[in-house]
Amino acid sequence: xxxxxxxxxxxxxxxxxxxxxxxxxxxxxxxxxxxxxxxxxxxxxxxxxxxxxxxxxxxxxxxxxxxxxxxxxxxxxxx
Amino acid sequence: xxxxxxxxxxxxxxxxxxxxxxxxxxxxxxxxxxxxxxxxxxxxxxxxxxxxxxxxxxxxxxxxxxxxxxxxxxxxxxxxxxxxxxxxxxxxxxxxxxxxxxxxxxxxxxxxxxxxxxxxxxxxxxxxxxxxxxxxxxxxxxxxxxxxxxxxxxxxxxxxxxxxxxxxxxxxxxxxxxxxxxxxxxxxxxxxxxxxxxxxxxxxxxxxxxxxxxxxxxxxxxxxxxxxxxxxxxxxx
Numbered sequence: 425x426x427x428x429x430x431x432x433x434x435x436x437x438x439x440x441x442x443x444x445x446x447x448x449x450x451x452x453x454x455x456x457x458x459x460x461x462x463x464x465x466x467x468x469x470x471x472x473x474x475x476x477x478x479x480x481x482x483x484x485x486x487x488x489x490x491x492x493x494x495x496x497x498x499x500x501x502x503x
Numbered sequence: 504x505x506x507x508x509x510x511x512x513x514x515x516x517x518x519x520x521x522x523x524x525x526x527x528x529x530x531x532x533x534x535x536x537x538x539x540x541x542x543x544x545x546x547x548x549x550x551x552x553x554x555x556x557x558x559x560x561x562x563x564x565x566x567x568x569x570x571x572x573x574x575x576x577x578x579x580x581x582x583x584x585x586x587x588x589x590x591x592x593x594x595x596x597x598x599x600x601x602x603x604x605x606x607x608x609x610x611x612x613x614x615x616x617x618x619x620x621x622x623x624x625x626x627x628x629x630x631x632x633x634x635x636x637x638x639x640x641x642x643x644x645x646x647x648x649x650x651x652x653x654x655x656x657x658x659x660x661x662x663x664x665x666x667x668x669x670x671x672x673x674x675x676x677x678x679x680x681x682x683x684x685x686x687x688x689x690x691x692x693x694x695x696x697x698x699x700x701x702x703x704x705x706x707x708x709x710x711x712x713x714x715x716x717x718x719x720x721x722x723x724x725x726x727x728x729x730x731x732x733x734x735x736x737x738x739x740x
Contacts, residue, residue: 430545437544439567439568439571443571447541447544447545468711470537470712471712472534472537474534474537474538474541476538476542476546479546482541484541488709489709
């Protein structure tokens with residue numbers, strides 16, 4: 425999948441120790457969640473979505489510490 | 504409304520305000536971290552922050568890397584702070600109640616030292632009442648929440664829906680696990696959580712935003728219910 429704002433590949437982030445996560449424009453969130461749900465990937469959308477200086481509002485999807493980052497990335501790449 | 508009832512209402516209002524401030528602080532701080540995280544991680548913006556005390560310096564990328572663990576600590580701290588408000592409220596309510604219903608402390612023993620230090624009989628009586636009130640509060644509050652609730656039900660004819668009481672006992676047990684057992688669920692948690700355990704022994708408690716919201720709602724609900732019972736009880740004593 426491609427980020428509709430940056431036009432770059434949607435990439436799962438892993439920095440920190442709170443588990444992998446994904447930043448995604450709010451407008452693209454339903455599409456991304458649909459892909460995750462269809463592939464049985466558990467996730468939680470953070471309650472705050474942030475819009476800075478008129479840019480698209482960004483939502484954060486958390487996958488939990490035990491998530492399989494490789495599989496999530498593969499699913500997003502294939503979508 | 505009598506003087507004691509007004510004081511209880513004021514106490515309730517103060518704790519409702521504190522709960523609101525704690526939840527606002529949680530949301531605002533979380534938003535600040537999220538904003539920084541998006542700003543730096545997604546848009547590549549930068550900043551440098553220097554701590555004038557330690558002279559340490561951190562750039563935007565390093566700070567953004569701390570966002571998620573910091574938000575987890577914030578969630579844990581906010582949960583614990585919110586849950587702690589009920590205990591503080593009950594202790595202050597008991598202080599008000601016992602000072603106005605001294606027959607409840609009549610059986611307490613007197614400290615001879617207190618009597619000897621007093622210059623007048625009135626001073627001795629005041630000091631004895633204060634001591635008896637404080638020792639009663641310590642006695643009631645040292646135990647588990649069901650002990651506080653039992654005393655309040657007995658003295659204030661407190662009526663609680665079972666769900667609120669059970670939820671609070673579980674949250675207090677979870678708070679103890681986070682505070683004293685590094686977040687790893689132990690047998691004490693299962694015992695304290697009574698009928699509403701959410702984890703099993705060995706689980707690692709990972710709080711989410713909804714846990715803070717639930718703690719806020721349950722604690723405020725119980726403070727409201729206890730204050731309403733206490734105000735009603737002032738009319739019948």
